[in-house]
Amino acid sequence: MIKLDRPILDAEDLFATCISRIRDPDLKQRMVDVTDEIVEASEEFADAAAHNRLHQIVREAMVGDLVTRAEMEAVYTNRMAKKGAPGRDAYDTLFTSAPQGKCPLCGHRTVSTLDHHLPKAHYPALAVAPLNLVPACGDCNKAKLANLPATASEETLHPYFDDITGDRWLYAEVVEEDPAALRFFVNAPAHWGAVLTARVGLHFRTLGLAKLYASEAADELLNIRHQLQIIHAAGGAAMIRVEMEERRQSSSAVRINGWRTITFEAFAESAWFCNGGFG
Structure with a gap:
């Protein structure tokens, strides 16, 4: 695995940018109303990842009982990852953060996407959290899709938080x-x-x-x-x-x-x- 510097993108600012062009007033207001939950989820993730406790983060079907999983997935897909989307600059910043464009998870193949370290289908509040988004190759991204840690030993390595590059293994x-x-x-x-x-x-x-x-x-x-x-x-x-x-x-x-x-x-x-x- 290749160690990466943690992104300096702010979770609240990125979420606000991603939802900035929502035209549906009801959806827009519900998104604004869960901003605190989005920020808290990002902070919880940062602390848990730093102390190998990501398995303790509770899986959720909604964010703040206001925004559904599908709606948060759409924020990532249509308002961050899509070309021309308001959050695309942040996507590109994360995408290009891997040295020589190499996937930090396998250390060999070329980066082709962003991997949600904790899947957005089970952790929707982290759908556009910068610390949960890691540049990766398609094969590693697909291999990790079903990874839902139940214990500390079941957490795969996170390039922003785990550094084993100095040890021979x-x-x-x-x-x-x-x-x-x-x-x-x-x-x-x-x-x-x-x-x-x-x-x-x-x-x-x-x-x-x-x-x-x-x-x-x-x-x-x-x-x-x-x-x-x-x-x-x-x-x-x-x-x-x-x-x-x-x-x-x-x-x-x-x-x-x-x-x-x-x-x-x-x-x-x-x-x-x-x-x-x-x-």
Whole structure:
């Protein structure tokens, strides 16, 4: 996961902007009347996310007994996400906040949408709350749709609040077959507590990261196989190991848990691979 800075957008200002063009006087007044509930929901979310208590936020079908779930979903879809909508500038600000346009949830695919960390269908007051909206790729967004945490251990990672980038937790091992493959897995550092360990494992499984990273590693190997054959012919396993270690160091300088970093490390540590297992 890639850590993102928390957006500086104000929840009350954004909600007011989104509903500013509503023409139906009844709907407009009901929206205005639940402004306090919208602000309180955003503040509750911020505190809960910071203390790993998002599972304690109560699911609601309405906001303040005045605005329905469908009406709040429409605020997001038609008055924030839609091109030309009053809240579109805020949408674009959040959308472009991911470095290099990479999804912070998987760290690989391209951002294509905003993910509601807590789904708007069950938490309508958070439909346009900036802290609940995370830039994401379509695959991660779909994979998280059914995620409704019931305990602290069932909360997937939140890029605005969780930072595990400084700890090594992703590993891989070479599968000795033709063609060579990798099995990615989570190995939590000793200082992590049980809850964080469970959350990272859940995040990894929910988003299917083992399969994604294994696929990317296979493609990477396909692209460098010819070069490895030349290197092996010139210097054998030792030179292959040096090449893989140099690539690992370069990738690690960017992300210590990036799939490329882990791929090259696993290749370098495999005697079978370095002795020609790459094909």
